[in-house]
Amino acid sequence: MTEITQLIEQARTGDSDASKALFVALYDELKRLARRQVDPANAPLQATSLVHEAYFKMVAGSELAINDRQHFFALAARVMRQVVLDAVRARNSKRRGGELRLVALDSVILDSAGTPLKDRELLELDEALNHLQDCNPELSRLVEMRFFAGLELTEIEALTGRSVSSLKRDWRRARAFLYAELNTHPVLDQLKDAPG
């Protein structure tokens, strides 16, 4: 058994030191993969394939029990969320102040029309995910795995043993919960209450 598989098993069975070590290892690996030198002979990687790459790199080849696999991907998804949020925060601190101001009314509308996402919204999503985690950890894990780790529902089905249809239902629940949290925005609320 390799070091990494041992670590995963220990982490899954509740060893918090192992968990931390695994988190750090994953964080480093994902950052390393993301930073991989871009050159003409290396197609630009997609953020959503990082977790897959990390799996191939770190684990593939050794036999992982299914619940260890599940644990690996769940944790990697969590780490990925951290990596993404760190990147967003870094971007923010670079252009200090500019984006974190209260979003003006017209830009809210522009957002819903599909313009690029505001950093603010991602930070809020992170916040909302914390709330979701408090009231339904399984749903927040699903969001991490699908959105941050880029796993397809069929892959999550294979990992968790839950059917695609029930995962779809959960995705809808989670999405509605999160968006509802995002939308409890003073400007939007005023907009709704406005007469006429």
Add this chain to the structure above:
Amino acid sequence: MTDSLSSRLFNLFDELGECSPVQRIQRLEELALTEPELAVRLQRMLEADALATGPLEHRLDDIVPELIESTGQPEWETVAGSRIGPFELVEPLGEGGMGEVWRAERADGSYRQAVALKLLKRGLDTRSILRRFMLERAILARLNHPCIVRLIDGGMSENGRPWFAMDHVDGAPITVWADRHQLGLRERVELLIKVCDAVAYAHGQLVIHRDLKPANILVDTDGRPRLLDFGIAKLLEDSAESDLTRTGVRVLSPAYAAPEQIGGEPVSVATDVYALGLVLFELLAGQLPHDRAGQSTSNDPHPARSLSRWLAASDPTQLSARYGASSDPRRLARRVHGDLDQILAMALRAEPERRYASVSAFSADLKAWLQGWPVAARPDSALYRSRRFLRRHVLGVSATAAVIVALAGGLGLAVWQAGVAREQAALATAQALRADQTRDFIVSAFNSINPTLSRDGVRVTLAEFLTTTVDRLDSALGDAPEARNDLRIELASAMQELGLLSEAGTELRKALDELRGLNTVYDPAQEIRVLHLLAMYEQRDGSLERAIDYINESLRIASELKELPEDLRQRRISARTTLAHLAVEQGRYQDALDQYLSIREDRLALNGREDHRMAVDWLNLCATRYWQADFVLGETECRHADALLQSDPEAPRVRRAWVGNSLALILIAMGRYEEADAVLAESADLVREYLGEPHPMLATLLGNQATLRLAQGRADEIPALLEELERQQPMETVNVPRARIRLSLIGRTEMALGRLDEAEAFLRQSIELGVEAGQENTHQTLRTRRALADLLLLQGRLGEARSEVDRLKAQYLEIGWTQHDEYAHALLTASRVEWAAGRSEQARDLERQGLTLLAAIAGEAHPLVQAGPGFALDDHSTEAH
């Protein structure tokens, strides 16, 4: 939020998500009284769900592009200027899983030569990795093709790291190059064909690349594509070396990996076909076909992968950046639509064995497309999709409650009957409208959906209107119970027609309670009507027995009345017709026939004359004659029904299609194939003209056309018909009874086409569904079982074939079907079984009996009768319908 509160929140969300808008608002209002916070959150969630706009709809790559793009030099283990063999390292080109790649120049002064030099990483020199590295070198040495980089030299560095040098390609990835030069559609395809030729060459040298992607296909300054990086390539003959992608030595690129690579299954040339398909897609569309943003999931049977759709939907500015300023998404999409879509779909099929068998076949199709010749790629056939349906539903379908079967003709009747019910509903509505209260209510109901008056200014669908209105009944008409109930019934009836079954059921039960309660004046006419509607509801819901109970109850009420008003007599006729349909569905054909006959008498007495309104009775009769193999009478009745419809200018002409369908079935059974063909074609034209397509009735007609082709021994024409049938009514959308009919048809087709194993699965599934629904004595189930007996015989499973045919004959005797063409055909099957068993005496005897019976029932002109003795024994494929 506590756990129980949270689970309540999500459960309520699911539940209210399914509700009608009105019910939803009502529930939210109720909830707001007791748990305001929960209600507010729930409402927000429902709104958010409906909008579905937010960060989760974006791709992570769009949100944080810098996550990937951030540079920062990787830590190179080697420094520029180092000397490796005769080369001097100039600059790093990249880092692979196993090693570094440098641009290097010959430094031994012999001549100038730029190379790409690959150097094994330190610390990775385990035996397996070493072996892998040397294998790549060996593979390159083996390949000698103008579009594949050449191996130049190789050796061991001073500090013991193996290396090899190959051509340095001064170029760009194929996708980048094509965009940079703004290649057109044809030029892009031509470029990829060159790549295909190189890959095909490698396959000829028994090398599979396994990691084809734009980054590994560079186009040099002369415009020549060059394949590089055989780092995980596989030698076909080297079976021991099969798991490299899983050793962690080298990561394959998940974005371009074929399903079998991800699944860890064996790779083959088809793996490279898949990757080339993806590269072509990206080359043409500018991105890979995976559609995460659109939330499509991979278990979708028809993934949104069509190139033309991608192109049509792409951003014109992005497109013109790639294809040049004059490009137009729609025009591009049109050129791609059809053949090129098919070619890509075939290359990208999930199952390797269903892709192109070789890269050469793939490129041959691309060349054909360039020339405008027909291509070999075909869409998934209806047969294939049905097979998949069968696999998927093998448990699900069986578990479904027994839904009433609608035999090919029977369903037509049900649809027509619904039309009749609608007319009656309209009459009754007019009557109810006479009450002033009712009129006022209707006016206010219409006002409530007037876009200029409603709260959101949203257009309301008919279904929403009905549910809103029915919800307002109690508050608005609380003091007018009769009018309220009349309206409730009419609204429920309309809901039923619109398919809002459970809502209709709820309202109908409420209406029945009301009618039987103390608040309303006793109104037997309305009670009968509600019972009738409830019977229809239960029938559709699959509760045959409850449906029959309701009908019988309505008939009992009617019989207790001294004098029946005309509308009630009409209703009673409708109710009895429904009861007769139910008998057909259970295979009680004689009962049904008796009822249809007496219904016809009653309707004639009621109407006073025979007009087009009676065509339905004649049709019901002739359809039943078909099930009973009473073909001569059946034909006469069909033609009479048709004449009624044709002679009466008031008649809805399209109903002739239903008559034509039954007539065609009879003609097929009599072996009058050409006439049947003409009738089916005419009927289909009528449906197309009056009802448009796709339409379920066209599916029925096509199914019977396929049955005809089977009887004619023209099975090879059927796949095309099934294709069309699938278009009219996709397998995924049909209910269990229809699925059962279609499974039987497909099974018989597969059999005629010689695919016996598939045929067996279909036939057995169809039979099983019939038995579960309590329909083992129906024409449909028995015919499918007979086909199964023939199939077993074809498979050489003589013992099973004999016991199946014996059981079948016994069942015919039991239900008294000895004067039935099905029985005649079963005798012929039995004769073939005996023949195969070498008992020629018995075989000839059975054949004689079968042909005599067939001649008596279907007529001397039937092709089997004409062919005479011995024919049936030689040829199984003439198995009639």
